[in-house]
Amino acid sequence: MAAPPIYAKAWSELVGKVSRDTIQAHVDHHTELRPAEQGIRYVTETGNDLNDGQSWPTALASPQAAYDDLVTWAIANLGGDARKHVGVVHIGRRTDGGFYDVDDGLVLNNLYTCDFVGEVMTRLQDEDIQGTSRLGSTSATATALVFGTNTGVTSYGHKFINLGFIVDPAVNTAMTSCIEAIGWNFVNVKDCWARGVGGAWTGFFIEAEGGTDNSWWTVENNRVTGMGLLFIPGLASFNNNRWWVGHNQVFVDFTGSGIEGLTAMIRVKRLFDSTFIQNNLEGGNKAVEFFGGGGNCTWINNSGETNTHDNPFYEFNATFNHTIIGGRCETVEESQTGAFVNTIGTCGGIWVFNPLLKTTTDPATGFKDRLLGSGHWRVPTMEIPT
Secondary structure, eight states: OOOOOOOOSSGGGTTTTSOHHHHHHHHHHHHOOOOTTSEEEEEOTTOOTTSOOSSSTTOBSOHHHHHHHHHHHHHHHHOSSOOEEEEEEEEOOOSSSOOEEOTTOEEEETTEEEEEEESOOOOOTTOOSTTSEEEEOOOSSOSEEEEEEOTTSOEEOOEEESEEEEEOTTTOTTOOEEEEEESEESOEEESOEEEEOSSOOOOEEEEEEESSBOOSOEEESOEEESSEEEEEEOOTTOBEEOOEEESOEEESOSSSOOOTTOOEEEEEESEESOEEESOEEESSSEEEEEESSOEEEEEESOBBOOSSOOSOSEEEESOEEEEEEOOEEEOOTTOSTTOSEEEESSOEEEEEEOOEEEOOSOTTTOOTTOEESSSOOOOOOEEEOO
16 A cells, blocks of 8 residues: 655654655655756757757757657656657757758657747748748648647647748649648647748648647737638538637738639638637638638637738638627628628628728729628628728
C-alpha cells in the first residue's frame, strides 16, 4: 500500500518526523525542473538535424526534426499513447530570403500537439515576408504545408504564432492549403503571414476538412494575400463550432480581377456558434460564402472593397440565424451578384444591422436595401453614393 502524502507548511515541520530520504523524494517529485531535453526545441537556417536542438547555438535545421524529437522524448518519458502537449518549437527568422522546406508537409500526429513560434513577424502592411520564420515547399505533390496524421484521434491544442507561409502554385501544383486540420480543436493561429506567389492560387490559408471535430479555434491578426483565408467543407457527421476569427487582413488580389476558381475568401459549411469580427476582406471574389447547413454565427464590422463589384459580400445558402452588424464595402445595387447579402435556397433569420454601403452606379437610385432571396429579415442600412 502506498504511503500517504505528506503535507507541511515549512521544512521545519518535516524535520525529525520522516527520514531525509523521504523528504528528498518529495522534494524531487514536487519541485523537479523540466530537464533541458524536455519541452523546447530550436530551429535556425544554419542549424543541423544532428544537433540536440536545445538552444539557439545547437539548433536543428528543420521544424519536422524538432517536432519529432519532442514527440520521441514525450513517449519515452511521459508514457503511452495518450494525448499530450509535447512542447514548443522556436523557429528562427530567415535572413537569406528563403524558407524552411517542409517537402511534402510538416506532419503532426494528432496525439501530440505542439506550439510553433516564429522569431520575427513583420507588422508593416505592405512589407514582404522574407524576414519571417517562413515555411514553404519545393514539392509538387504536397497538399499542405502543415497537416495532421493519426486522424482517428481528435487533437487538442496546436499553436502557430509569428510564422510565414509561402505557396508557389507553379511549383506546388497539388497544394490546397497552408494548414490542413483534420480533427483539431483548441487551435490558435495568430500573427502569421501567408502568401501565394507566382500565379493565381485557389487554395486557403486554413482548411479544416475532416475528423469528427474542428472546434474552438482562434484565428487572429493574420495577413493573407493571393489565397483565401478559411475553408471548412463540413460534412453532416462533423462538429464544427465556436470559432473566433478576427482582425485578419485578406487581400486576394490587388488588381480587382479576383482569382478564378476561388469561390470566396471565407467559405464554410456546417459551422455553428462562431464569431467573425473586424476582418478586412478585399479582392474580386466573394468575401463570405456560408452554405449547406449550420448557423447561429455573428459577423461584426467585416469590411473590404470588392473591387470588381460583381460578387456579393455575404452569400448564405441553406443556413439559418446569422447576425450581421456594421461593416463597410462597395457593392452594386439592383444586381443579385453584386448585393451586399445574397441568400440562396431556404434561409432563416438573417439579420442585417446598419452596414455602410457605397454604391457604384446611379447615386440617385442607391442601394435600395436589397437583400435577395427568402426567409430573412433586415434593418435599414446607411449608404454613401459615389
